[in-house]
Amino acid sequence: MSSKELDLRQVHDTEFPLPAEMQGNVAITSLSKIYNWSRRSSMWPMLFGLACCAIEMIGTASSRFDFSRFGMEVMRATPRQSDLMIVSGTVTKKMIVPIVRLYNQMPEPKYVMAMGACASGGGPFKEGYNVVSGIDKYLPVDVYVPGCPPTPQALLYGLIALQKKIDGQSLANLDDVPWYGVGPSEPTPIPILGPDIIDPRQMDLIRRQAELAAAGKPYGVRELPPVVKTTKAIPSKAAKAAVAEVVDEGELKRREEAARRRQAVLARKRARDAAKGV
């Protein structure tokens, strides 16, 4: 393949140093890297929209934002050919049954993205009697994209985050790539539409609760200690330390740098506007 069609720097593993004149012409790579690269560059989402967020998803797929730039333009209507399920909208109890079924039909490796407030946690409709408060009650989610609806930019950011996640997976680690383990992966049990939606994984819990109810105890409610009001603000040093604990230093530096840059751009822009007298 000529370097015009493929930028070899993308597949080159920086662990192997190359002289400058060879960069872009020769690539030395690892199996994990090239495998991840090919996978992340051809993430096929399922053509599947649930609610309002789907409109923004279609907007992202259309010419203006165009996620085919990330190799994602092939939206497949069948789960059998898709790698990514973008849960774009409110998940209702009636709909979760087909959703779980669709998820089970997707071949491994598969990823789930919760797009928008509804898919992430119920969103504005959380208290509704027919609403599942977040797809993660049933399926493992890889990326959450906040927003109601997330803008196409936000969705693209989420997709890039997913690509990063894939980049970080290593073939050497079976925890990362369990689908290479022995035997087929376990299907998620399909929920049942009874008097209310029933998660088969909770059968025992339901049974135990029924026994409690038969014994005259309250059914289905958990007694919680009263919430303690606290007005004490978290000192910002402690907050920074807490952030530093989960975010690595380079990332923190990069963010600060980005924030500075943004401020600079804003300042320049204000100056420009002022000069123009807008």
Place this chain on the structure above:
Amino acid sequence: MVDYEVQAPPTTGSAQDAATYLKARFPGVVSDDTRPGFQGVIVQADKLGEVAQAIRDELGYNYLSSATAVDYLGAGDHMEMVYHAYRISGGGALNFKVQTEREKPVVPSLVNVYPGANFQEREAYDLYGIHFSGHPNLKRILMWEGFAGYPMRKDWREAYYEGEAKPFESRWPAGWVHRAEERNVFGSNVRYPADFDLSKLTDISDQAVYNSASISGMGVDYQQDEMETDQLVVNMGPHHPSTHGVFRMVLKLDGETITGLEPVMGYLHRNHEKIGERNTYLHNIPFTDRLDYISSMGNNFGYVMAVEQLMALGARYTPPTRRAEIIRVLMAELTRIVNHLWSIGFFLNDLGAFFTPMLYANAEREKILDFFEAVAGSRLMCNYMRFGGVFKDIPDRIRSTANLMNDRIRDYDTMEFLSDMINERLPRFLEEYDRYLTGNEILLERTVGQGVLSAEDAIAMSCAGPLLRGSGVAYDVRRADPYSIYPELDFDIPVGKQGDLFDRYMVRMQEMHESLRILRQLLPLLEETKGQDIMSGTRAYNPRIPQGESYGRVENPKGELGFYVVSWGDAKGTQNPWRYHVRAPSFINLTALGPMSVGQKVADVVSILGSIDIVLGETDR
């Protein structure tokens, strides 16, 4: 009891005349609704069929716009069905109601008189448990068969119940709360009946679908999984690229010909109305955005109109300012273009022109969304209108906010942008689109003479919008029951001739031209009123709304969108609606899907559905 003299029925005249006539025609059966702020008449339940027949045939109210239930628990302890009927020739509503007990509510079905009541009665049965005697297919429509309870009743509480009305004490002013999941043992939004026996659990949701009148009787033994005839049942959806969301159809096929169709919905039923009753009036505006999420501005318009009608019952009410009205109409008409671009794009998708026309249409739509974003702060969910006006004036310049680096690309003078879009861009695009598509032979082959709906059927089934007008009925709320500044604007109502797919397509194309015509008239008005107030009255965060009922309706791109709002329970005015009902055009238009599809080929049902132009947020609410 006053004795009325029976005169010839007034077939034009006001609703008041009609009520007088009805009281004389059915003495003792029909009486005025005397609650403060309420209109219309109350009909005795057992005579409802006869009275409705008279309303339709003698008084000429042949278009049933909305039928919905209200639960007056603790306020008379009865269930009420509220009907709003109109004359297709135009004019105001005749509002009639029946009351029934809460324990075993039974109301005669009106499907024989108004076939358009079919789905709405099923909805009332589903959510309120009202039985409609004589209904041909009475079963749950939004929830699944087997669900415990009737969730819209006032005494039914959801699993995450916190309080009767927002703002919830726990969240404000206290503010520190447990999450709803923590309080629930199952950690999830579920609640089972206390005597729930897991061993007797059966999932009957699908069985009920297959037993429907239109599908059953074909030898499918659902239990035994075997078929005895050579007919075929095909499920389309809820996951299917042609159903525009999570809509499902069960088709009965003979070869490729459709012999029965059962629409199944509720896959996006997110309890809009129940949540709407807990919300304050203001809270509901962003929720209306999420009804027909392609035309959120239009939804805002309908809702604020309904609440403004209620506010007008009070003493201190000032109507929206002129500039506010102009901006509202501007937004509503831009929304119409947005929606029609979208729906025509997807209609062509359904015809097999996979995504190319859609991409062109969407690129144009994005330009309008830029304007919405600059004005309201959001591309899609504008949350823009308020009681008495709009939330913000049109800014001087349109800039991108999300992407600073692109600022040089998007920085326009708003009025220039608008005038360029309305006078140049959109007309040019429409002309181009028209040239490429309308005469196209494949398009003609697939649409002319397909999916025909006659004018009589369209009226009887309460169809609205381009579906109704495509069948040759020139009914447009903007003209038939004018609101806002539409009376002073000059525009025509495009209608079709045969009521086929092509006519609906053409009606939408022409409506976009008419919208542009309106927009051109608005531009000078906008310049004229520049700098004037965009809100009237006080900007109350949580206004008290006087007691009463109102039905506000607008001509949304998909058809007549109505909001039935009841304020009840406090003589000083209420902060939360007692009842908040949405008359969704997408939902009721689907009544016609079955009749239009039977006899067609299975490939056509996709385009027929596309020509109705549904959006699931509104269908299922």
